[in-house]
Each structure stands twice: as structure tokens, then as C-alpha cells.
Amino acid sequence: MLAVFILAKIAMRYWLMKSEPDEVSIDDALAAPDQTVAWTGVRNYQARNFMRDVMQIGDGVLFYHSSCPQPGIAGLAEVASTPYPDETQFDPHSPYYDPKATRESPRWMLVDVRAVRKTRLVPLAEMRAAPALEGMQVLQKGSRLSITPVTKCEWNYILKRML
DNA sequence: GCCAACGTTGGC
């Protein structure tokens, strides 16, 4: 059991997950039952694969607000479930409906995300201005992925210096 | 609303 615990700690990962606050803001997530929301609507294979194949319960999450007046990190969260099918892919009335997905072979998987706390807003411009963060995947030119890995260094820097 | 950049689709 100790070995399992140590391996789990070693495998601990960090992520940045984008959400449009008009849809789900950090406040919405904090107000949800158990402060937990299903991360619906991801329709990009790379982002899906992170949720389906790589994320583990307890992984740290930077909750990022995108497509809004003040884009930036708005809170801290954590991965709160193992992967399971995104229900919205089966709903013809959902904007995330995928006619090619079936319950027998779902195409889109998600995880639950539990909001831990709101932070001061760390604006995108401030992140770009920080030399320590210049390697962050989400800041790379042309990056559009809504879920990106964050290194332990980047995570620590953001927590200690920016939040 | 603009537009750069990227991802997906589908004809060949």
C-alpha cells in the first residue's frame, strides 16, 4: 500500500483547464453540489485523451476563464473522478451532441472537476509577462487546446507568486 | 467583428 501511495504521488500531475465563465465559472463550480462539475463539451481528441488516459483523481487544476472580458486563471480545482462518457454527446438538443457517438461506443469522455477555491484573477497578460512561465503550453503561439499540462515548476510558481 | 492558427473533413 505504501508503494502504491508513493507511485500515486510521483504520478501527480497538474493541468490548466479552460472554461467560458458564461457557461461554467469558478463561482458556478463552487456553488455546485460537492463543488463538483462534469467537464462537459470537450470535442477535441487531444484534450479528451488527457481526461480519458492521463488524468488521475487528485491532480491539480488551474481553473481558467476564457472567451471573456478578462481571460485568466480564476481559481484552483482538482480532478475528482475517473473518466466516464460525456452525456451531452447523446443529447440531440445539446450543442455538444455528436450523432456519431453511441452509448455502446461513446466518443467523448470526461472527468469531474471539484473547485477548491477562487483566487485573485491572474490575467493572461500577467502570465505572458512572467519569464518563469514562458514555456507554459497554454501560452505557446497558436495554442488552442482547452486542457493543457502544467509542470510542477509552473504550478508552484503560480501558486506561490501569483495567487 | 477581425483574424491568426489550428483541427477536421472529405474528395481524389
Add this chain to the structure above:
DNA sequence: GCCAACGTTGGC
């Protein structure tokens, strides 16, 4: 497998 056309993302 190539690649042009199209759709989407997301900051500004």
C-alpha cells in the same frame, strides 16, 4: 495519404 476547404478557438 495528400491537401484544400471549411469550421472553431480565443485573444484583441
